[in-house]
Structures are given as structure tokens and as C-alpha cells.
Amino acid sequence: MIKYKNFTELTGSERDLVLKWRNSYSVRSQMAQSKVITPEEHYRFIDKLKTDTHTQYFLAILKEPIGVIYLENIEKTKAEIGIYVDPHNMGKGYGKRILKEFIITLDLTNIYLKVKESNVPAIKFYEKIGFKRTLHKGDFLEMILWI
Ligand SMILES: CC(C)(COP(=O)(O)OP(=O)(O)OC[C@H]1O[C@@H](n2cnc3c(N)ncnc32)[C@H](O)[C@@H]1OP(=O)(O)O)[C@@H](O)C(=O)NCCC(=O)NCCS
Numbered sequence: 001m002i003k004y005k006n007f008t009e010l011t012g013s014e015r016d017l018v019l020k021w022r023n024s025y026s027v028r029s030q031m032a033q034s035k036v037i038t039p040e041e042h043y044r045f046i047d048k049l050k051t052d053t054h055t056q057y058f059l060a061i062l063k064e065p066i067g068v069i070y071l072e073n074i075e076k077t078k079a080e081i082g083i084y085v086d087p088h089n090m091g092k093g094y095g096k097r098i099l100k101e102f103i104i105t106l107d108l109t110n111i112y113l114k115v116k117e118s119n120v121p122a123i124k125f126y127e128k129i130g131f132k133r134t135l136h137k138g139d140f141l142e143m144i145l146w147i
Helices: 012-023 039-049 094-103 120-129
Strands: 003-006 056-062 064-072 078-085 110-116 132-137 140-146
Touching: 012 039, 012 064, 039 056, 056 094, 064 094, 078 094, 094 120, 110 120, 120 132, 120 140
Parallel strands: 078 110
Antiparallel strands: 003 056, 056 064, 064 078, 110 140, 132 140
16 A cells, blocks of 8 residues: 655655656656756745645655655645656556555545646546546646546
């Protein structure tokens, strides 16, 4: 079973590992914010999560850390979701497990996401989980999953 460790409880080395993943080209190039994040920005971001009731970030651990999953714009019944996997361990089924096991813990009726239209692998990945395409906004495609 995957353990989801809140970013606010990460050790120093876990924080650094997450930053390394997030700054890898294969992850950051697919994010809306694609520039390299400095350690200061990263630590500030994690500190702010302690008081932000609309945002939750988790490190997914299966014996070892395998990826990150997060909720943003959390409302009563819905939230925006995002995920990235350790760049050295993509395509091994971890993303699917992280997302599926996380979803069943949620007390929401739907989750939605924005993915770059050019990120065809991720769109295929989300469709396999059951997300449906909703609308286009600029270079992004919105997708939704009813839980
Ligand atoms: C997208 C991402 C989370 C998928 O996680 P992953 O661990 O690599 O994917 P998995 O191995 O769990 O694949 C799950 C399913 O998606 C499919 N899939 C994954 N990568 C794919 C690809 N490149 N092309 C087509 N299908 C793909 C797999 O075939 C698999 O299908 P199956 O269940 O029928 O075997 C991961 O690759 C990632 O972190 N990418 C960079 C960041 C990113 O794009 N995040 C999303 C931004 S919105």
C-alpha cells in the first residue's frame, strides 16, 4: 500500500529529492510553471502549505519515494489534481497506482486537471484512469473524473 506523506512533514532529504524531480526536464517541461525552481522558492512554497487550506501536496512512498500527487483549489466537493513520478521510474506503473490509491481516499465528487495539449502521454495516462476530456483553454486541455 502506498503511503502519502504530507509535504509539511517531509524531512530535509525528502524535500531535496522532490525538488530534484520537479526540476528534471521531463517533469518541469510538462508543468504550467516550467522554469527551474530555486531551493529558496521550494522551501517557501512548502512552508506556505502549512496555512493553505486549499492546497495539499503529498510524497507517495512505496518502500521508497516514487512520486508526488497534489490537490489545488480544494473546494467542498471538487479539487484540481496533479501528479508527477520520479523521472527514473516513469512507465513502470507507479503513476497509475499513486493516482488510483489516492483517489479512493478522497471525500470529493469530482476531480479535474489541466494538462498541456502537447503532453499526449499524460493525456493517454489520464484517459486510462477514466478522466474525460472537457474543454480546451489555450494550450491546455481540461479533464474531469467523477468519483
Ligand atoms: C504522466 C505520469 C504521471 C504517468 O505516470 P507513469 O508512472 O509514467 O505511468 P504508468 O506507468 O503508471 O502508466 C499507466 C498507464 O498509462 C499509460 N501510459 C503511460 N505513459 C504512456 C505513454 N508515454 N504513452 C502512452 N501511454 C502511456 C501506460 O501504458 C499505462 O497503461 P496500462 O495501465 O494499460 O498499462 C508520468 O509519466 C509523469 O510524471 N510525467 C511527467 C509529469 C507529467 O506529465 N505530469 C502530468 C502533468 S498534468
